Amino acid sequence: MEKDAKIYVAGHRGLVGSAIVRNLEAQGFRNLVFRTHAELDLTDYRKVGAFFQNESIDYVFLAAAKVGGIMANSSYPAEFIKENLMIETHVIDWSYKTGVKKLLFLGSTCIYPKFAEQPIKETELLNGQLEATNEAYAIAKITGIKMCQSYNAQYGTHYISVMPTNLYGPNDNYDYMTSHVLPALVRKFYEAKMNHDPYVVVWGTGRPKREFLHSDDLADACIYLMNHYDGNEIVNIGVGKELTIRELAEKVKEVIGYTGDIHFDSSKPDGTPRKIVDVTKLHALGWKANISLDQGLKRTYQDFLNTLSKVGN
Numbered sequence: 068m069e070k071d072a073k074i075y076v077a078g079h080r081g082l083v084g085s086a087i088v089r090n091l092e093a094q095g096f097r098n099l100v101f102r103t104h105a106e107l108d109l110t111d112y113r114k115v116g117a118f119f120q121n122e123s124i125d126y127v128f129l130a131a132a133k134v135g136g137i138m139a140n141s142s143y144p145a146e147f148i149k150e151n152l153m154i155e156t157h158v159i160d161w162s163y164k165t166g167v168k169k170l171l172f173l174g175s176t177c178i179y180p181k182f183a184e185q186p187i188k189e190t191e192l193l194n195g196q197l198e199a200t201n202e203a204y205a206i207a208k209i210t211g212i213k214m215c216q217s218y219n220a221q222y223g224t225h226y227i228s229v230m231p232t233n234l235y236g237p238n239d240n241y242d243y244m245t246s247h248v249l250p251a252l253v254r255k256f257y258e259a260k261m262n263h264d265p266y267v268v269v270w271g272t273g274r275p276k277r278e279f280l281h282s283d284d285l286a287d288a289c290i291y292l293m294n295h296y297d298g299n300e301i302v303n304i305g306v307g308k309e310l311t312i313r314e315l316a317e318k319v320k321e322v323i324g325y326t327g328d329i330h331f332d333s334s335k336p337d338g339t340p341r342k343i344v345d346v347t348k349l350h351a352l353g354w355k356a357n358i359s360l361d362q363g364l365k366r367t368y369q370d371f372l373n374t375l376s377k378v379g380n
């Protein structure tokens with residue numbers, strides 16, 4: 068990407084979008100354009116068209132989406148599939164109609180079959196049943212991938228698709244019901260420590276395994292791939308390490324310095340048992356993750372505390 072190129076970061080205030088903006092600005096890219104959700108609702112085809120026609124954008128990072136953890140996905144599947152299909156369709160189609168040079172689409176590792184061979188290779192896509200708790204969202208993400216690949220095939224566009232594993236970092240969502248596990252546990256253990264609660268409730272059995280990538284690593288990978296990858300196939304982005312939810316809870320408990328107990332609520336869904344991704348392709352393209360979970364957890368807890376002090380909690 069040329070330093071004076073006009074770059075649109077859709078979803079620039081989110082966990083991923085804000086990390087991409089921080090990285091681009093640190094690298095000296097100054098011609099960035101963004102709109103908040105209130106300024107431009109990407110589910111409105113006409114308004115998205117007017118924006119793209121007025122801005123003459125060169126590159127797009129499509130990090131806007133309706134996103135949530137296992138409870139949000141299983142509670143609101145209609146909203147997840149509808150809004151994500153609309154956002155993808157509108158941004159991808161108007162990118163084509165207005166001659167965007169390159170677009171990076173953010174998928175997710177939830178697109179892979181529930182019982183895919185682990186670590187999961189990109190070739191596992193559509194090779195089996197999806198995890199029920201986030202099937203609607205996964206179908207929307209798979210559609211986004213297929214849209215990029217279809218536009219590339221028919222129109223000669225350069226739309227690349229990346230599949231990040233579970234993410235965490237600054238500007239994450241800490242809402243108890245709609246967040247992902249890591250931010251939820253940071254908040255739960257912090258509040259239990261402040262309130263001297265005797266235990267913290269962790270959802271599920273604690274047995275599922277997850278892989279966690281810091282959003283600053285993801286942003287770096289996205290910008291790297293925008294500059295160095297132009298293939299039609301999807302690329303996994305991960306760290307190549309996994310741990311159980313129980314082990315994660317123990318780590319968060321230690322970072323926050325909580326001394327009470329951990330109780331598991333097995334009435335809550337576990338979701339997919341494992342989803343560690345194979346990162347051979349990513350490494351072959353020349354990029355590797357740098358931030359370990361222990362380092363990332365400490366940074367995330369500090370960001371969480373800074374956010375609290377800002378909102379005066």
Ligand SMILES: NC(=O)C1=CN([C@@H]2O[C@H](COP(=O)(O)OP(=O)(O)OC[C@H]3O[C@@H](n4cnc5c(N)ncnc54)[C@H](OP(=O)(O)O)[C@@H]3O)[C@@H](O)[C@H]2O)C=CC1
Pocket residue numbers: 077078079080081082083084103104105107108109110129130131132133134150154173174175176231232233234235238239240247
């Ligand atoms: N978080 C994770 O663990 C993972 C995320 N991903 C993917 O990364 C991408 C970004 O996720 P993440 O940063 O975590 O999500 P966030 O919810 O943090 O950010 C999403 C952003 O999109 C905006 N947005 C949502 N709907 C609309 C809309 N209709 N019009 C305009 N803007 C909208 C949100 O604005 P507002 O909040 O104001 O509505 C928000 O700024 C997504 O595609 C997600 O699927 C992939 C793997 C893992």
Ligand SMILES: C[C@H]1O[C@H](OP(=O)(O)OP(=O)(O)OC[C@H]2O[C@@H](n3cnc4c(=O)[nH]c(N)nc43)[C@H](O)[C@@H]2O)[C@@H](O)[C@@H](O)C1=O
Pocket residue numbers: 134135136137138140175176177200201204232233234245246247248249251252268269270271275277312335336337338339
């Ligand atoms: C990135 C990926 O993320 C989502 O998939 P997920 O990884 O299953 O989501 P999750 O982070 O919410 O849960 C991971 C595990 O953690 C357990 N768990 C324990 N205690 C809490 C808890 O307090 N909150 C949450 N959310 N989970 C908890 C929870 O029971 C589950 O076993 C997709 O919806 C989709 O968004 C997607 O793409």
